[in-house]
Amino acid sequence: MNSASYVDILADNLLPEAPLITSGYFLFLQDNASLHVSHTSKSWFDANFVKLLDWPARSPDLNPVENLWGILAHEVYKNGIQYQNKQELMSSIKKPG
Secondary structure (H helix, E strand, C coil), rough: CCCHHHHHHHHHHHHHHHHHHCCCCCCEEECCCCCCCHHHHHHHEEEEEEEECCCCCCCCCCHHHHHHHHHHHHHHCHHHCCCHHHHHHHHHHHCCC
């Protein structure tokens, strides 16, 4: 995906749908991925009067599943544990408590 394809998706989906699910005013939320903050994307938002919610750099991911994977990985590999193979890893994941 690049900035041009991103703004095409927004033009085809966001602009037609947003008025149907909002009262007319909305803030669009996105993370700071390079294609989200590119000149092309910023220009498109300005030209289409789409207001963006400020999102700080290095902020937590917007996708809760990504956060869950981080929690799982932290738990599985705590105390510097390394596994020799997939079987060891799976046993550790399935082990209660």
